[in-house]
Amino acid sequence: MYLNYLKIRQKERLVIIFEFYFKIYIIKKIERENMIITGELKNKIDKIWEIFWTGGITNPLSVIEQFTYLIFIKLLDDKQLRAERDAILLGIEPKKFFNEEQQNLRWSNFKELEAQKMYDTMVNEVFPFIKNLNGDNSSSFSRYMKDAIFQIPTPQMLEKIVTGIEDLALEGDIKGNLYEYLLSKLATSGTNGQFRTPRHIIDMMVKLVKPVPTDMIIDPACGTSGFLVGAGEYLKENHNEIFNSEELKNHYQNNMFYGNDMDTTMLRIGTMNMMLHDIENPDIDYKDSLAKSNTDKEKYTLVLANPPFKGSLDAESVADDILKITKTKKTELLFLALMIRILKNGGRCAVIVPDGVLFGASNAHKQLRKEIIENHILQGIISMPSGVFKPYAGVSTAVLLFTKTGVGGTDKVWFYDMQADGYSLDDKRTKIEDNDIEDIINRFSNLENETSRKRTEKSFLVSKEEIVENDYDLSINKYKEIEYEEIVYEKPEVIIGKIKELEKEITLGLEELEKLVK
Numbered sequence: 001m002y003l004n005y006l007k008i009r010q011k012e013r014l015v016i017i018f019e020f021y022f023k024i025y026i027i028k029k030i031e032r033e034n035m036i037i038t039g040e041l042k043n044k045i046d047k048i049w050e051i052f053w054t055g056g057i058t059n060p061l062s063v064i065e066q067f068t069y070l071i072f073i074k075l076l077d078d079k080q081l082r083a084e085r086d087a088i089l090l091g092i093e094p095k096k097f098f099n100e101e102q103q104n105l106r107w108s109n110f111k112e113l114e115a116q117k118m119y120d121t122m123v124n125e126v127f128p129f130i131k132n133l134n135g136d137n138s139s140s141f142s143r144y145m146k147d148a149i150f151q152i153p154t155p156q157m158l159e160k161i162v163t164g165i166e167d168l169a170l171e172g173d174i175k176g177n178l179y180e181y182l183l184s185k186l187a188t189s190g191t192n193g194q195f196r197t198p199r200h201i202i203d204m205m206v207k208l209v210k211p212v213p214t215d216m217i218i219d220p221a222c223g224t225s226g227f228l229v230g231a232g233e234y235l236k237e238n239h240n241e242i243f244n245s246e247e248l249k250n251h252y253q254n255n256m257f258y259g260n261d262m263d264t265t266m267l268r269i270g271t272m273n274m275m276l277h278d279i280e281n282p283d284i285d286y287k288d289s290l291a292k293s294n295t296d297k298e299k300y301t302l303v304l305a306n307p308p309f310k311g312s313l314d315a316e317s318v319a320d321d322i323l324k325i326t327k328t329k330k331t332e333l334l335f336l337a338l339m340i341r342i343l344k345n346g347g348r349c350a351v352i353v354p355d356g357v358l359f360g361a362s363n364a365h366k367q368l369r370k371e372i373i374e375n376h377i378l379q380g381i382i383s384m385p386s387g388v389f390k391p392y393a394g395v396s397t398a399v400l401l402f403t404k405t406g407v408g409g410t411d412k413v414w415f416y417d418m419q420a421d422g423y424s425l426d427d428k429r430t431k432i433e434d435n436d437i438e439d440i441i442n443r444f445s446n447l448e449n450e451t452s453r454k455r456t457e458k459s460f461l462v463s464k465e466e467i468v469e470n471d472y473d474l475s476i477n478k479y480k481e482i483e484y485e486e487i488v489y490e491k492p493e494v495i496i497g498k499i500k501e502l503e504k505e506i507t508l509g510l511e512e513l514e515k516l517v518k
Contacts (some may be wrong), residue, residue, distance in 0.1 A: 025044060
């Protein structure tokens with residue numbers, strides 16, 4: 001009898017051990033598959049980075065800038081090759097960046113040259129060509145490229161880098177995995193919010209505000225123009241009418257996208273990013289968005305941004321009408337006040353803010369929250385886990401969604417407690433299955449279905465009256481209810497009795513076992 005009991009227990013242990021190691025196997029398998037996708041790309045980029053480093057270009061931003069120029073040159077040729085193939089199929093004249101006399105400037109041709117000839121062609125012909133690609137100083141690209149400098153010092157170094165880039169897979173958004181990894185090497189990336197907004201977070205925010213063909217879109221701290229590119233891609237996928245109307249197409253190419261930044265290198269990279277996504281003439285401007293010199297007021301219909309939120313400014317340098325909304329030195333509050341000022345009535349805003357904006361107790365914090373809730377429409381707050389910006393920063397953040405009205409209108413505010421974004425929340429940020437983003441987009445698009453949601457769930461609505469009663473506190477923990485599961489244990493004497501019974505069974509089993517082995 002006892003031998004059967006032991007066999008059953010042994011089988012149970014084996015099953016538990018098997019399940020444990022099988023789970024570990026599956027986890028490791030997923031990790032290996034992710035590394036096949038990203039690890040190979042990282043290794044190739046690291047090798048190219050090492051060529052820059054050993055060749056004397058050691059400033060990470062300079063490496064990224066030079067890297068981007070060469071990628072830009074390659075993708076110009078790739079785009080023309082695709083256009084030429086499509087033109088043959090459709091029987092139309094292709095759009096050309098290179099005319100018949102400039103064929104030697106195309107990547108597919110000069111990459112085959114020997115090192116010195118390649119270098120001479122790049123320095124004397126290709127680089128001057130991309131600097132003057134738009135002809136005059138009327139475009140953002142022309143303004144910022146005129147100061148660009150080609151810094152690769154030797155023919156041999158250029159040849160190695162060109163060979164390395166030729167081996168990269170550059171399909172899709174070049175500012176995707178490749179560009180995110182390049183930016184991760186910036187020493188300053190932990191202190192500049194505009195350097196590193198993950199692409200999937202940008203896409204989520206764009207889908208929440210749903211850009212339309214008539215929008216005028218701005219990112220007042222645009223960096224590499226990730227939000228503007230994201231909005232442009234959304235419009236391409238969801239509004240084909242843009243490209244069937246000369247008026248809408250002209251608006252898309254020339255009057256829809258605006259960005260400000262104070263780093264000319266970022267402006268160059270951001271402008272190239274826009275051009276490579278078929279936005280020919282965005283208004284990307286060297287401008288301190290918070291300064292008195294910025295006179296933008298009620299100009300835009302959509303703001304998408306992740307402004308820097310670790311700095312502070314002297315009040316003397318900040319525009320007076322921004323300080324009227326909130327008197328503070330904190331950049332995260334000043335940028336929010338700016339967004340209210342530059343939006344037209346009816347304009348929407350999706351902005352990333354540090355959690356402190358939601359519950360900060362200073363007069364400036366409360367004043368700004370009151371302004372948005374009482375004078376405009378605060379629609380939603382998505383509380384994001386602190387790992388979203390790792391490995392660059394571990395700060396907790398939220399996405400704020402509001403519409404400017406000037407006359408109020410906030411009724412109920414939608415809260416969402418995001419717990420997963422599709423990636424692990426450690427420094428590795430490995431791709432995982434858990435992902436709340438699709439649920440967030442679906443629920444925000446159907447707020448009428450949220451009224452019955454309980455405070456114990458991931459999303460729920462809170463009335464304006466309750467928020468006012470809580471002194472305009474917008475932290476999700478103020479309103480979320482935690483459901484505790486009651487666990488009932490047997491009385492101690494019952495547990496002790498069961499242990500004694502088990503001991504008796506073990507003793508009897510051992511006695512039977514001793515008889516068998518004698």
